[in-house]
Amino acid sequence: MRHSALAATAALCIAIGAGSASAQDTQEIAWGGSNPGGVMYYMVGVAGTELGKDLPNVNITQVTTGGSTENAKRLIKGELDMGIVYGSHVFMSQDQTGPFENDEKGTMLRGVAMAYEGPTYFVTMAGSGIESIADLAGKTVALGPPGSGTVFNCSNILTALGILGDIEPQMMTFGDAGRALGNGQIDAFCQSSSPAAAVTELAETNDILVVPYGEDELASINETFPFYHTGTMPETTYKGVPATDMPFTTVYWVAHERVPEDVVHDMVAAAYEKQDVLAEGHKAWAQMKPDVENFEALGAPMHPGALAYYEEEGLASQ
Numbered sequence: 652m653r654h655s656a657l658a659a660t661a662a663l664c665i666a667i668g669a670g671s672a673s674a675q676d677t678q679e680i681a682w683g684g685s686n687p688g689g690v691m692y693y694m695v696g697v698a699g700t701e702l703g704k705d706l707p708n709v710n711i712t713q714v715t716t717g718g719s720t721e722n723a724k725r726l727i728k729g730e731l732d733m734g735i736v737y738g739s740h741v742f743m744s745q746d747q748t749g750p751f752e753n754d755e756k757g758t759m760l761r762g763v764a765m766a767y768e769g770p771t772y773f774v775t776m777a778g779s780g781i782e783s784i785a786d787l788a789g790k791t792v793a794l795g796p797p798g799s800g801t802v803f804n805c806s807n808i809l810t811a812l813g814i815l816g817d818i819e820p821q822m823m824t825f826g827d828a829g830r831a832l833g834n835g836q837i838d839a840f841c842q843s844s845s846p847a848a849a850v851t852e853l854a855e856t857n858d859i860l861v862v863p864y865g866e867d868e869l870a871s872i873n874e875t876f877p878f879y880h881t882g883t884m885p886e887t888t889y890k891g892v893p894a895t896d897m898p899f900t901t902v903y904w905v906a907h908e909r910v911p912e913d914v915v916h917d918m919v920a921a922a923y924e925k926q927d928v929l930a931e932g933h934k935a936w937a938q939m940k941p942d943v944e945n946f947e948a949l950g951a952p953m954h955p956g957a958l959a960y961y962e963e964e965g966l967a968s969q
Contacts, residue, residue: 676708678914683714683722683734686796688825690844690935691718691735691902694766697932698922705921709914718843719800719902720750727757732910735766737800738901738949739878745950750803761954763904763919765942767935769844770884770897771804776832777858781839784862788817793828793840800902801825805841808898811875812868825849833857844902845888846934854890861892872898903946904939906954915956923964941969 684695692715699711714731716722722734723744743749744757751757773792775781781790787809795801802822809815821828821837828840829849839862842850853859861884864872869881882899886892906915922929922939929936941961943953953961961967 678709678911680709680711680732680910680914680918681714681730682711683716683725683731685716685718685722685735685799686824686826687715688829688847688849689718689796689799689801690767690769690847690933691722693848693933694735694929694935697929697936701925701928701932702918702921705925706917709918717796717798718802720803721798723751723757723760723905724754724798726760726905726907727751727754729759729907729909731907733763733904733906736760736903736905737769737803738903738946739876740800740803741903741905741946741951742878742949757951759908760951761906761908761910761915761957762943762946762951763906763915763954763957764922765938765940765946766902766904767844767938768882768899769902769935770882770899771801771808771841771843771879772845772884772895772897773805773839773841773862774832774850774853775839775860775862777860779838779860781860781862784812784864784868785814787839787862788814789819790838791819791821791836793821793823793831793837795822795828795841795843796824797822799843801841801843804843804898804900807876807879808872811872829853843900844935845884850889854892858891859889861889861895863895864897866896869896869898901942901945903942906957908954910954910956912954912956912959915954916960917956919957919960923960941966943967943969 685691719737723740725731744751794805879898886894
């Protein structure tokens with residue numbers, strides 16, 4: 652599915668998920684993704700379109716948000732029924748730390764599936780003079796839209812490497828950041844998850860550089876924030892960008908506890924049945940798997956509807 656078609660389906664709408672789906676009633680599901688240009692935006696867009704074809708009693712509304720941080724906060728407040736959320740945010744919401752210090756404890760969060768593993772990286776133009784993370788010092792760097800998991804991840808990484816206070820930070824959407832870099836208005840921008848439309852589009856018409864991390868830098872990040880792990884972004888991700896080692900975090904499809912068990916069961920069943928179709932809409936869906944043990948280790952349980960499906964299919968241990 653083309654990104655433009657998905658963008659046309661986006662709506663800034665909050666639906667309260669109450670009651671059970673039946674032949675007479677439609678279950679409203681407000682599902683938070685991210686800003687246009689972000690991975691979560693397109694994932695929710697394609698899921699809402701494709702799952703809706705098989706589930707006539709479920710009406711999925713794609714909610715444009717700042718990303719993971721806002722999704723988690725709005726789930727906690729009951730303003731969303733589902734969201735794409737970093738595992739680190741699920742973990743921190745249970746302890747009411749970091750961005751969740753002043754929020755209600757995230758006891759209502761329920762796991763549905765691992766959505767994907769996402770890297771965090773900095774993009775600049777080739778020939779900009781930025782060749783390492785240390786070279787970002789003194790530069791204007793877009794960290795993502797306010798309330799996003801990207802800002803959270805980028806700030807963590809720069810903090811671990813001791814240069815957060817040395818950059819000139821800007822907050823802007825992914826699409827705006829890509830255009831600003833291409834126009835020379837900023838020196839670099841940070842992106843979490845891949846492939847991201849903003850980076851893909853920039854790489855099609857410009858020579859870009861994904862700033863490499865040193866081994867010692869990756870070790871420092873993982874030691875400072877244990878919810879990151881080192882992984883490799885394949886060379887096929889962006890035009891002209893080689894395989895690159897970078898910090899990864901796990902990202903989950905999360906539901907509010909109030910969403911009825913049968914609705915979550917049917918949505919999960921449809922998602923796995925159509926996983927290839929979802930992955931055609933956005934590659935990240937190809938990574939979806941139960942990941943039950945790892946999610947529960949974050950301190951929140953799986954949604955009973957999702958767990959029932961996994962047990963039926965013998966997938967609960969995956």
